[in-house]
Every structure is written in C-alpha cells, then in structure tokens.
Amino acid sequence: MKLWKTILAAAALALAASTSSFAARTDLVIGIPLEPPHLDPTAGAAAAIDEVLYANVFEGLTRIGPNGEVLPDLAESWAISDDGKVYTFKLHAGVKFHDGTDFNADDVKFSLDRARADNSVNAQKGLFAAIDKVDVVDPATVKVTLKNPQGSFLYNMGWGDAVMVAPESADTNKEKPVGTGPFKFQSWAKGSSITLVKSDNYWGAPVALDKAEFRIVPDAAAAVPALLSGDIQAFPFFDPDSVAQVKDDPRFKVVIGSTEGETILSINNKKPPFDKLQVRQAISYALDRKAIIDGASAGLGVPIGSHMSPANKDYVDLTGRYPHDVAKAKELLKEAGLENGFKATLKLPPPSYARLGGEIIASELRDVGIDLEIIPVEWAQWLDQVFTKKDYDLTIVSHTEPNDIDIYSRKDYYFNYDNPAFDKIIADLNLTSDEAKRKELLGQAQKILADDAVVGFLYELPKVGVWDAKLQGLWENAPIQANDLTKVKWSE
C-alpha cells in the first residue's frame, strides 16, 4: 500500500513537471555571424549593430516593416504640408527610455540635430541631408522643415541610423545602449554574446519573449551542430551552402527570402577599355547568371537586370536585356576593336558570393577572350583600393543598402559612371513624393543603367533563415538587415 502511494505521488509529480513544460518557452538564442563593433546604430555602418538592436532596443519616428513598408513607430501620425517641405510628427504619449527618462519632442530634435551635425559620425548622414531645421512645437509634437521636398523622407526616418536616442545616454550607447524599444540591453560578453531582456515599461504591444540572446557564431560549419544540439534555435542569416544539411530535418524550418542586396560585377567605367559601351555590353552578354547563382549561392537568389530588388514594388524586369550570348559578346568586342581580347584584373572581397562567383565569372569572360587575373582582397583593402582609390578594373560586391539606385548618380563613386540624364532622373526623384510618378522615374532609372551596362547585374542576394520549426514571427525577408523580435513567439 505504501509502495503504491509512493508510485502515485511520483507519477503525479512527473505529470506536474511535464505539464509545466507545456507552457510556451519565452527565451530564444539566435546565432549571428558577425559581432557588432559597438551597440550604437547611429554611429557605425556595421549591419551587425542593427541585427541586434533595430526595433528591439531602439525605435525611430517611423520604422521599416517585414516587407519594406514604412510604418508609424514613435510617431503615431504625421501631416505633410502641401509643398512637401514641412513634416509635423505627433508622438506617442507615455514613452520612456529604458533608463526611466521620458521620451518627448526634445529627444527627437536632439537625435536629428546630432545625426546631421558637422562632427557627426553617422554612417548614413545623407539620410538627414535634406533637413533644414527641427522645431519642438510641444512635448508631443515636432516639426521638421526640409530644404526641398524629399519623396523618401519617411522611409529614411525608418533606418536604424535614424533611431531616437536620449541626450543623457547618447554618448554611452556604444557600450550600454538605452532606447525606447520592447527589449532592453542586459549584457554583452565580448566575442561571445549579447543578451536582451523584456522591458517592463514598454509603451506598445508587449512582446512574447522574456529574454533573447544573440550568440556570435563566425564559422558556418559550427552553425549546423549548434542547431542540431539545440544550443541555438535560430540562424536568421544562414550560409546557403549549409542548407542541404538541415533542409530535410522536420525539427527545423528553412525560409528563403529576399534581401536588398544587389550583387553586381562592378566595372570601372572610366578605365579603358571599360569606358567603351560595347565592352561593358559584351561583358553583360558573356555572363551566365544561372551558372553564377548555382555556383556562388547554392542555386538560391533571383537574377536581376538592373539595380533594384525584385521584391521592390517599383522593380522592372530587365533580365532579358542581355541574355547569355557568347557570339554576341565576341561581336561587340570586335566592334570595339578588341577582337583579340584583353587582360584585366578582378578584385574579390572575402564573402563567398564574391570568391566563388569570381571563379565562374573569370571562366565565362575567358570564353569571350577577356583574360582576368583574380586578386583576392580583404574588406579593408577593398575599401581602400577599390572603393576609395578606384584602383581596379572589375570587382564583385553586394550592395545591401535598401533603395540605393542613387549611388550611380553620386559624384566620385567607385563605378566612375557619369551620365547627366541619369543624374537628372535621380534629382527629380528626390523632389517627388507622388507614388505613380516615382514609379515611372525609378523605371526609367533602372532602364538607363541596363542600357549603359554600367556594371554586370548578377542576382539579388537571398536571405536564408533556418530556425526551430516551433518558432514563429521571425522575418522571412530582409528589407533592411534586422532581426525584429517584436512578433516572435514559441508555438504551443
């Protein structure tokens, strides 16, 4: 009898223990490949900063949604003057920073003025270039006056570089970030992990997770066992080449989405013989995008024909402009007086899309008589030689900034491309807020770039996410590089 009692008690205990484990988990460990150099999104270009903090710890006046749309954030609404130059933002009431101080219009003025100041080290200072002045109307209302109408202003204010910071904590955000978001910073074990916990005084809809740890896993080979052992439950940016190892495992979900990363074969447009249109067009004809995507990106990735993401609403499909045609390429080279081919260099930065893609492109260009010498470079060298000094012929790089077609109109940009007609379109675009008109201008801009074969347009970098099948709410696409955890929860 006594034995039975013991067994029953044990069974009851076991049952209680197992039912309590049915309650949904509230913690999450996310793997990220690169460690942020610091934790201030307004003072650095490293994507890893936003991957940890955007929408989680820091918020802006507006924000970018999962599909690239502009959503209200700390500004609950806004009014735009008829001339398109004055934006009046109405701020949410009762918003507090994680250190307990109030968020109000003064903080907005401080944040925007800081970002556009002469000594600003904001990596996207250009986002604020159109701002003429910022006025505090009352604690909940702020008026931003622009020098000229700017169609993309609300979008710009949604970038991670435009988040709101407090004067009390702005200088220490690099080490101890203080924002208004649903998660607050808890700890950073350098080289190892960054931990966020739920903020109790959040103004918006509460989040489901109590704790989120971002663990730095630099080696793609280490990511698979980390998932399999359950140590890490999500890799939102997974190595495409490792997908085969987990895609048939029912415990995991493999999600292929889009990014804003146009992967291109950049061409130095001023350097002979690349200053000849026929030569650039010959290169475009020589490229076989399908083979490049298969070899450099495990077959994932969408071909592009100009500088715009196929996921963008203003995208125009120009992939048919230069079909893979070796004969045509040779003919164009002959027209350019280069029927015997020529030699050039191809500088490749470290990412595998560049290193693997470079081998394939070199062999494809060899087929039409262009003999490429491959020069692998580090990022630091690439930025120095290619990007700053423009000492290169060809290079491969993914331009991951969203909506960045305007880079082709920038003076002194490393493409060395100069076309007044294109510049005019971008200038008009900046002054236009009407959606239909913008779409038309963007269409023209894409077409000019394709016609001029400014660079070799290859493909849109895929976003490959792998996570626990029971996990919900992580972003499928990456309209900006972020890991928004506000809607993430465990099912059951």
Added chain:
Amino acid sequence: MTAYLLKRLIIALATLVLASMVVFAVLEIIPGDPARLMLGLNASADQVEVLRNQMGLNAPLAIRYLHWAGGLLSLDFGRSYTYSVPVIDLVRERIVVSLPLALIALALSTIIAIPVGLYSASRRGRAGDAIAMGVTQFGVAVPNFWFALMLIYLFAVWLRLVPAGGFPGWSAGVWPALKSLLLPAVALALPQAAILARVARSALIEVLNEDYIRTARAKGLPYRAVLWRHALRNAMIPVLTILGLQFAFLLAGTIIIENVFYLPGLGRLVFQAITQRDLIVVESVVMLLVAAVIAVNLLVDLSYAVVDPRLRSRQ
C-alpha cells in the same frame, strides 16, 4: 648562473623593443582605413576625415609610435578604435578563456605524450611501437578543425554531454565554463600530443643508445628504473623546447578552433581586429603575446638548467 640569467634577460628586453618597432611598422604599412571601415560605403570622404581626426589617426607615424610605445611602458595599451574601450579590458576578457584553455590543452597533451613516447621508445621496432607511431602520425596529419567537428557531432549533438560551442563565462559557474572548454582543449591537445610523443620517442631512443644507459643496465638496475631515472631526464631538453613552442601556439594560434567552437579567445580578438583594422588592438595584443613567448622561452631556458646541471656549472 647569475650571468646566464642576466644575459637571457637582456636578450629578452632587446627582442621586445625590436618586436615593437617591427609590429608597429608592418601594421601601419598594410592598406586599409579603420575610419572608412566603421562608416561604410555611404559616408562621404569629409565624414571619414572627421572620424580619422577623432580617432587620432592623422598624427605623424613617429609620434604615434612613441605615444603607443610610451603607453606600453606604463602598461597603458591604448583604446580600441572599433570598440572604443581600453585594449587592456578586451584582453582581460579574452585571457580568461585563452589561458585556461591553453593550460588544459598543454596538460592533456603532456599527460598523453610522455607515456606514449616512453612506451614506444622502450618497445622500439616492435608491434606496440608501430601502432603507437601510426596513431601519432594520424594525429599529426589530421586537420584539427575536422577533428573538432567530429568531437562536436559525437559529444554535443549525439550524446549531448557538452555544449556544441560558446562560452558561458566564469560567472556562470566553474563547471559549466570548464565543460565548454573541454572539447576544444581535447581538439587542441591531441595533435600537439602526437607531435610531442614523437619528439619524446626519438629523444629517448637517442638517450637509450648512450653508454651510461648500458652501464646502468650492466650494474643491475631494472629497466623501468633506467628508463624513468636516467633516460627520461636526459631526454627532457627537446621535450621542454617543444612544450614551450606549443604553449605559445596554444595561447594565440588557436583561431581555427576558437572559430569552430565560437569561443571568445585571444586568437579571435586579433583576427577580428585585423579585419577591422583596429590596429591599436592588434599591435598591443601582439606585443603582449611577444612578451608571453619571450617569458616562456626564458622559463624553458631556466628549466634546462634545472634538468641539466652542466648548464648551471658552465657559467
């Protein structure tokens, strides 16, 4: 003995000064601008210039060297460009991972290698020796990242005895921290043990051919006693030399293993700092490592004197 010590010390100091110049010069020559790296593709040239000024990168080379070297003398290692915290803080966070890892690996490697070397040497040419040497040959040849991955799949994914990687920090408790260092230590130790066992074996074989060994055997000492008391002690010098080199390697040359186990060690700090052109971190950490290597070599030199009385009396 004092003269011997003094001479070693002076050589060590001169090496340090020379190394500081070489390290600084080499790193300043390689292309790359930390300010541009931090600001990315969208920042203007003017802005990069503003940041360069803030970071103090625009001062002349000689001034910056003197500033840095002067700081080193007062144990001020400067501030990291990218992390903007004192370099010494970064090093302190990493050394608590790298040093225990190196010590565990070194201990493991010695515990495995010496008995294997003794066993093989005493059974030279026989089956046991052939098998042991075959295994060590495999240990030397196998790439350690592959070996590490096999360990992870076996002990972390399949048996779930240890985490697949990462380091919870010593604040999480001694056992969890040690547990996460166990697999990397084994992955590091086995190839080192294989090398060490082979060195120990050939050193022992050489010693076993000496006349005094025959004398010791002839006067009736048991083989085991000859091996441990006479042979091993005389074979220690090459073994200690290799151990010294291995310690220096284990402290900072473990970047591959640190990557596979995503451990926040010194190797990864240097690697990251190089890619981000955080030159001050690279320079200071490399100098610390140079100092550590010199110190270890000094210790090894001193230990020669302990195991070999002739080195003591010669001076």
